[in-house]
Amino acid sequence: MELDLRNKTVIVTGAARGIGAVIAQRFAAEGARVTAFDLAFPEVPSPEGDEHASAHPVEQVVCNVTDPDSVRTAVDEVARRHGGIDVLVNNAGINMLGTVAELEWEQWRTCFDVNVGGVFLMSQAVAEHMKRAGSGRIINAASFAAIVPSVGSAAYAASKSAVVQLSRVLASELGPWDITVNAYAPGMVPTAMNGFAEMPTEAQDRLLDTLSLRRWESPDDVANLLIFLASDQASYLTGALLDISGGKLATQIPAVAHGR
Template structure:
């Protein structure tokens, strides 16, 4: 018996990077999956892989910053699987921009996807979870939601918002049987981080900042999402778990 046999997990940003690793992890533990992304090609490739491995998979092409699209997609997942037991609220974007140069449309875009989008998805899924008698939400925050990093003011603000959204939803929804937690990864090597940083930068970063002597893999993060979604975490809510190789220990 696997931990997520008979459970449905909706995962946003599931086409690549950490979201894809999370989808692989839940599929390997028996879950049926509703996979959400704004990039159809990535989504279909991930779905094909998981279906070939025996998982039940639905794909939903959605921009999470559009609340109507989100509402329709969540409705579609509930129609297909009957319920959503776990939400992995992972989709996000990032880029570097000095605080004095951030353009209004860039600020709005990052807040719209990383904070507003996360809220639309969490609220929409939570309504169904409340009606069905419970569920688990795990939001993707970041160490950048706990401490500052230069040139990421918009990203840091969005992730700090996710941390407090998580705590507030945990307080309001506990009585409805819904647990809400967040994961705060440090440096994880994914298409997102590869687009921003050179190999030389990463090497220096590891030496200066990461006690475990390496950057994280998407799988390092996926296991923590699975733990928080499982009954092993039945008494954990409103928590943020840092997965950073020791970076915030300094």
């Protein structure tokens, strides 16, 4: 099965660093024309994407996904420059930790503005160009928190659950133009934000014990799924939430199978 993304025009949001940078570089390595959107870009390229650097450079566009004017200007410019947009990966997101009693209204609103509002605005802007082409792929970052939330993650879990339902509505609304819309739910990818890999061994073990595949998830694991969803091989897959968490809590105590 060949996943041919050569000369496809792809936008990845939140792609200045971390998982987003790897996703952008992986699409570029597949031969796609990739534009990374973010609020700002480091002067030194993100080290996460170094090993995936390819002959197809990733363009960088400063864009605030919570600002309708910023989104519209950036999307229209990419479409003008490349003749359209084939794939949108809504990767941009933030986390706001705190119990419901502790959270400030501004924290709650900011979390929804980025995680849900960003998906809404980007999808709305891109859909106009995809409709004209009669095809397209929109792929939205949800989270395992949308399946099973954690204490202290009310804002994040609620916003990511909203992304799942928004994706399903979009899938039906855009289906007449052969545009697919799917969401994906990563599990535990060590990042600077969550610090999983820097936790004490006992704390890491407690988290890893929840996984059927007892290892940390890598950005490449996520990118592999997104490349498939963006390909013609996934043309009949839409309105779905893909759980790519390594079988997190697939059973009550997955660690039993690992002899722990």
